[in-house]
Amino acid sequence: xxxxxxxxxxxxxxxxxxxxxxxxxxxxxxxxxxxxxxxxxxxxxxxxxxxxxxxxxxxxxxxxxxxxxxxxxxxxxxxxxxxxxxxxxxxxxxxxxxxxxxxxxxxxxxxxxxxxxxxxxxxxxxxxxxxxxxxxxxxxxxxxxxxxxxxxxxxxxxxxxxxxxxxxxxxxxxxxxxxxxxxxxxxxxxxxxxxxxxxxxxxxxxxxxxxxxxxxxxxxxxxxxxxxxx
DNA sequence: GTTGAGCGTT
Numbered sequence: 001x002x003x004x005x006x007x008x009x010x011x012x013x014x015x016x017x018x019x020x021x022x023x024x025x026x027x028x029x030x031x032x033x034x035x036x037x038x039x040x041x042x043x044x045x046x047x048x049x050x051x052x053x054x055x056x057x058x059x060x061x062x063x064x065x066x067x068x069x070x071x072x073x074x075x076x077x078x079x080x081x082x083x084x085x086x087x088x089x090x091x092x093x094x095x096x097x098x099x100x101x102x103x104x105x106x107x108x109x110x111x112x113x114x115x116x117x118x119x120x121x122x123x124x125x126x127x128x129x130x131x132x133x134x135x136x137x138x139x140x141x142x143x144x145x146x147x148x149x150x151x152x153x154x155x156x157x158x159x160x161x162x163x164x165x166x167x168x169x170x171x172x173x174x175x176x177x178x179x180x181x182x183x184x185x186x187x188x189x190x191x192x193x194x195x196x197x198x199x200x201x202x203x204x205x206x207x208x209x210x211x212x213x214x215x216x217x218x219x220x221x222x223x224x225x226x227x228x229x230x
Numbered sequence: 231g232t233t234g235a236g237c238g239t240t
Contacts, residue, residue: 019237048238061238085234094237 004033004045014065015043017092024083025056031082036062039076040069061092098178 020032029045036042047060064070070091078089 015240021236022234025233046240047236049240057236058234059236059238092237 003216004029014063016067017076017095018062018064018070019090019092020060020062020077021058021088021090022085023056023058023060023087024085025058027056027060027085027087028084029060032060032062032087035080035082036064036073039073041065061095062089 023032029047033042033045036045041064042062043065044063045060046063048057049055050057062070062073063071072093074089077087079086080089112116
């Protein structure tokens with residue numbers, strides 16, 4: 001998918017990978033190509049997609065031929081408004097050529113001290129991670145689980161719903177809680193509501209009102225309202 | 231039709 005129109009991934013001899021984050025889910029490599037190509041020689045652009053849906057994950061990888069151009073693109077395109085969203089450009093930390101970056105890190109370090117503060121504190125995007133730890137909606141958190149499920153038990157329709165509690169599968173609690181939960185909702189129509197039985201507060205002073213309680217209920221329970229004979 | 235931290239091959 002990293003091909004702009006070519007076939008197969010280009011050779012990674014001296015290319016530097018840039019990680020583009022915060023891009024829209026609709027942004028494609030073709031949209032980022034003209035943007036990054038203006039600041040340097042883009043060797044390849046790759047956008048990881050979902051294995052199931054095939055949609056973009058919201059980030060892309062841009063490979064530059066030289067680190068100078070790559071670093072420049074980071075400062076220039078970082079925070080750039082694309083499709084109505086600011087994309088964050090940064091050097092790829094992991095990857096096939098990640099080792100190369102560490103090698104030149106000693107000389108590319110001084111180039112980093114740039115006006116990075118202009119973007120980041122103003123957007124305040126960092127506050128989201130602290131506020132919500134479980135903010136993940138449907139990211140690849142369940143992706144690895146889906147693969148394992150498919151190998152042991154093929155249940156595509158159920159694998160999605162079971163992603164929330166993969167522990168019950170091995171515990172066998174699946175069958176245990178089934179009858180328990182079913183007993184309550186099994187016959188909600190004929191069986192009285194499973195309301196929690198109130199603790200016996202006979203010794204409670206407030207219970208003295210019980211003297212008038214049966215009176216009020218008795219009135220409500222009068223056959224007049226129970227059996228409205230027409 | 232949605233979502234929003236991260237790290238990559240069809």
